[in-house]
Amino acid sequence: MSKNSNLFDVTLFKRLLEYVLVYKTVFVFVAISAILISIFSTLTPYLIKVAVDDYLALGKYQDFIYLIIFMLFNLLLTVLFMFLFSYYANLLGQKVIYDVRVQLFKHILDFKMSYFDKSSVGRLVTRAVNDMETIASIFSQGLFMIAADLMQMSLVIVVMLFLSWQLSLTVFIILPFILFATRKFQKSMKIAFNEVRSEVANLNSFVQERITGMKIVQLFNREKIEYDNFVQINEKHKKAWLKTVWYNSIFFPIAELSTSITIGLIVWFGGLNAVLENSSVTLGTIFLFIQLSQMLFRPLRQIADKFNTLQMGMVAANRIFKIIDTTSNISDFGTKNKDLINGKIVFKDVSFSYIENEKVIKKLSFKINNGEKIAIVGSTGSGKTTIVNLISRFYEVQNGSIFIGNHNIKDYKLQSLRSRVALVLQDVFLFADTILNNITLWDSSISFDRVVNAAKKIGIHDFILSLPDGYNYNVKERGVMLSQGQRQLISFLRAYIKNPSILILDEATSSIDSNSEELIQNATEKITENKTSIIIAHRLSTILNSDRIFVMSQGMLVEQGTHTELVAKKNGYYKGLYEIQFQKEKITEAQSQV
Numbered sequence: 038m039s040k041n042s043n044l045f046d047v048t049l050f051k052r053l054l055e056y057v058l059v060y061k062t063v064f065v066f067v068a069i070s071a072i073l074i075s076i077f078s079t080l081t082p083y084l085i086k087v088a089v090d091d092y093l094a095l096g097k098y099q100d101f102i103y104l105i106i107f108m109l110f111n112l113l114l115t116v117l118f119m120f121l122f123s124y125y126a127n128l129l130g131q132k133v134i135y136d137v138r139v140q141l142f143k144h145i146l147d148f149k150m151s152y153f154d155k156s157s158v159g160r161l162v163t164r165a166v167n168d169m170e171t172i173a174s175i176f177s178q179g180l181f182m183i184a185a186d187l188m189q190m191s192l193v194i195v196v197m198l199f200l201s202w203q204l205s206l207t208v209f210i211i212l213p214f215i216l217f218a219t220r221k222f223q224k225s226m227k228i229a230f231n232e233v234r235s236e237v238a239n240l241n242s243f244v245q246e247r248i249t250g251m252k253i254v255q256l257f258n259r260e261k262i263e264y265d266n267f268v269q270i271n272e273k274h275k276k277a278w279l280k281t282v283w284y285n286s287i288f289f290p291i292a293e294l295s296t297s298i299t300i301g302l303i304v305w306f307g308g309l310n311a312v313l314e315n316s317s318v319t320l321g322t323i324f325l326f327i328q329l330s331q332m333l334f335r336p337l338r339q340i341a342d343k344f345n346t347l348q349m350g351m352v353a354a355n356r357i358f359k360i361i362d363t364t365s366n367i368s369d370f371g372t373k374n375k376d377l378i379n380g381k382i383v384f385k386d387v388s389f390s391y392i393e394n395e396k397v398i399k400k401l402s403f404k405i406n407n408g409e410k411i412a413i414v415g416s417t418g419s420g421k422t423t424i425v426n427l428i429s430r431f432y433e434v435q436n437g438s439i440f441i442g443n444h445n446i447k448d449y450k451l452q453s454l455r456s457r458v459a460l461v462l463q464d465v466f467l468f469a470d471t472i473l474n475n476i477t478l479w480d481s482s483i484s485f486d487r488v489v490n491a492a493k494k495i496g497i498h499d500f501i502l503s504l505p506d507g508y509n510y511n512v513k514e515r516g517v518m519l520s521q522g523q524r525q526l527i528s529f530l531r532a533y534i535k536n537p538s539i540l541i542l543d544e545a546t547s548s549i550d551s552n553s554e555e556l557i558q559n560a561t562e563k564i565t566e567n568k569t570s571i572i573i574a575h576r577l578s579t580i581l582n583s584d585r586i587f588v589m590s591q592g593m594l595v596e597q598g599t600h601t602e603l604v605a606k607k608n609g610y611y612k613g614l615y616e617i618q619f620q621k622e623k624i625t626e627a628q629s630q631v
Contacts, residue, residue, distance in 0.1 A: 046351060046355070049351060049354060049355055049358070050351070052354075052358065053133070053172075053175065053354055056133045056136050056137060057129065057133055057176070059132075059136070060129055060132055060133075063125055063128060063129045063132070064129060066121075066125055067122060067125050067126050067129060067181055068181075068184070070118045070121050070122035070125070071122060071181060071184055071185035071188060072188060073114070073118045074115060074118050074119055074122055074185055074189070075185060075188040075189040075191075075192050076192065077111055077114050077115040077118065078115055078189055078332065079189060079192045079193055079196060079329075079332070080111055081108065081111060081112065081115065082324075082325050082328035082329060082332070083196065083325060084104065084107065084108045084111065085108075085321070085324060085325065085328070086321035086322060086324060086325035087104065087321070088101070088104055088108075088321070089320055089321035089324055090320065090321035090322070091321075092104065122181070122185065123177075126176055126177050126181045126182075127173075127176075127177040129176050130172075130173035130174070130175065130176030130177040131173055133172070133173070133176060134169045134170070134172050134173045137169065137172065137357065138165060138169050140361060141164070141165060141169075141357055141360060141361055142165060144360065144361050144363075144366075145161065145165075145360070147366045147367070147369075148363075148365050148366060149365050149366065149367055149431065149432060149433070150426065150431040150432055151365065151391065151432060152363070152365040154391070158242070158245055158246075160238045160241070160242050161360075162241060162245065163237060163238045163241045163242070164238075164356055164357050164360055167237060167241070167353075168234070168353035168354075168356055168357055169353070169357065171234075171349055171350050171352075171353035172350050172353050172354050172357070173350075174346050174349070174350050175346070175347055175350035175351070175354070180347060182343045183343050183344065183347065186336035186343070187336075189332065189336055190332075190333055190336055193329050193332050193333045194333070196329065197326065197329055197333075200322055200325065200326075201322060201326070203306070204303060204306065204322070204323075204326050207299075207302045207303055207306050208299055208302075208303065208326065208329075208330050208333065210302070211295050211298060211299045211302075211334075212333075214295060215291075215292055215295050215334060218288060218291050218292065218295075219288075219292075219344075222284060222287075222288040225284045226281060226284055226344075226345045226348060227348045227352075229277065229280040229281045229284060230281065230345065230348055230349045230352050231352055232277040232280065233274075233277045233278055233280075233281065233349075234349070234352050234353060234356065235277075236270075236273050236274040236277040237274065239270055239273070239274070240270055240271065240274050243266070243267065243270050244267075247263055247267075281345070292334065295334065296330070296331060296334045296335070299330050299334065300327055300330060300331075303323060303326050303327055303330060304323065304327070367430055367431075367433060367451060368433070368447065369450065369451040370447070371447055371448045371449045371450045371451065371453075371454075372448065372450065373444050373448045373449045373450065373453065374449075374450060374453045378441060378442050378449065378453065378454065378457040378538050379407045379441075379442045379538055379569075380405070380406075380407040380408055380409075380441075380442075380538045380539050380568060380569025381404075381405065381406055381407045381440075381441065381442055381443070381569070382404070382405040382428065382439070382440070382441055382539070382569065383403075383404050383405075383439070383440040383441075384401050384402055384403050384404075384424075384437070384438075384439055385402055385437050385438045385439075385440070386400045386401070386402055386436065386437040386438075387400070387401045387402070387427065387434050387436065387437035387438070387439060388400055388401070388434065388435055388436040388437055389423060389427060389432065389434050389435055389436075390435060391432075396592055397418075397420050397423045397592050398420050398423055398424070398427070398434075398592045399591070399592040399593050400436075400437070400593075401420070401424075401437070401592070401593065401594055402437075402594070403587060403594055403597070405569060405571070406569075407569055408567050408568060408569060409569055409570075409584045409585065410565055410569075410570040410572070410582075410583045410584045410585075411569075411570065411571050411572070411583060411584065411585050411586075411587060412571075412572045412573075412574065412580030412583035412585070412586045412587070413571060413572070413573045413586075413587045413589060414573075414574065414580065414586060414587070414588055414589070414611065414614060415588060415589030415590055416590065418591075419589040419590050419591060419592065420589050420591075420592040420593075421543075421573045421589055422543055422544075422573065423592075424571075424589075425460065425541050425543050425571070425573065427439060428441070428446075428458065428539070428541070428571075429454075429455060429458055429460060429541075430446060430451060430454060430455070441454070441539070456535075457537055457538040457539060458537055458538070458539045458541065459531075459532035459533075459535045459537035459539070459540050459541065460532065460541045460543065461525070461528050461529055461532050461540075461541070461542050461543065462528070462543050462544070463543060463544035465521075465524040465525055465527070465528040467512050467519070467524055467527060467528075468512075469511070469512070469513050469514040470511065470512070471506075471508065471509045471510060471511055471512075472501060472504070472507075472508050472509070472510050472512060472527060473485065473488060473508040473509060475512065475527055475531065476488055476508075476527065476530050476531050476534055477534065478531070483534060485508070487534065488508065488530075488534060489508075491530060491533055491534045492530055494533075494563055495529065495530060495533055495559070495563055495564070496559055497526045497529075497530060500523070500526065512524075512527075529564075532564070533563075533564045537568065538568060538569065539568070539569045539570075539571070540564055540565060540568055540569070540570045540571070541570075541571045541572075541573075542570070542571070542572045542573065542574070543573045544573055544574060580600075581600050583599075583600070584599070585597055585598060585599060586598065586599065586600060586603055586611065588603070588610050588611045588614075590610060595610050596609060596610050596611050600615075603615075
């Protein structure tokens, strides 16, 4: 819904209907049920009129039992189809949001990393969960309910006019006032619901970020500050909802008052006519019109309420479709498969920037031979991790080309490319699941025996068995039940079991204990055999045995060579880094001995 002035976005609604029409049978059944409910509901008060005028008023009780049976049968049919209507309308809503949610999540899975850099996780969660359930209410409480009410109102108006146009006009005098109030109510509620959804997203985003970063909040004594911030955001959320409460508080009493006035007019006007001779207005007709007027006004009031639900769902749908329509995917038009991928990597005049006009990589060119072990060093922000991101195609280069094997990186199918690249990061992410599932990532083709054998080869089998339940040990959310070093070992085994052509260790040993580092160093020797390896590290001691060392500075390759060659360079950049770190290590060693 692009503008607040528009009560209803027809284009958006048509798009939603595309998901509905997939389930034509259910849709048609719900529509038929709505029609039958309208007929049976309107028939009930008419049968009461017949009972009053044709039986009770005339003292005819002999066949009255048949009318009672017919009324009971009509009531049972009404209840039955109300049940079927409610069940299948909700069923249809759940089927629709299932399809939309699957499409949304699949779309999110294909986004570039740059999208997540700029988007709040809390907002995405709100879209995929809260907003999706709101869409379901369009069908369960909004659209079909409104359609059923409109059909019932139309039928009621026809019956009214057929029986007495005078009493009908009495009812219709009040109708324009309710219609005017309903329209004003709908306009105000649409604006209010837009604000509500925005504040819900803000609240979810804030809570999600603070819970994730609770260690930082407590470490820096920000509890009071974050509490005050939460109170402010929660206050905005409350005020947004109170607007909807305010509009409801105004509208529904007005609608109720209008109904009461209408009933009074019917009794007054109908009563006067009933006492006149030759009047078509009977006592049964007055009873009928009182009930029909309630059947006319009550759905009108409910339509306003259901229209709120419909609008809230449309607002949610608009937000979700904005994500689905976002074109932030890595292009995947390659045809080459993983069997063609070897470990040779070539960068040709590659330039890249996360933010426009702020280049992180500047015309970078280098070649890594298949099976070669390369170390990349440099100060923070020199572009080391960016090289890793580009090789894995988390981001697209703006200029230049990257080749893996003998083909441009874009010529490979994205899935094939990433299946041959294994990445171990400093900040390891583990799912709230078992160690086994975090290693295999639920790949059924990887057997348990294969995992155990791999763990034994890289020397971490005994460590896993030392944990409760061994490979079935649940590490909880983000692996909080394991230490940093233990998480690194699990991620290393996860990379090893993948059997990649290219192995990348991005600061993988920078924040773990010496025992874990020794295990990883031993494992590195095994996994890097006959594989291209790229090791990014601040600790230069971990890369001394590399075939070559690339030295990065401000997005450019300033030096390359073996450790021996680079330390021999007078005033060399690498030599300076090595000497500074070597001195730090000597000081640390001396302090530990003291």
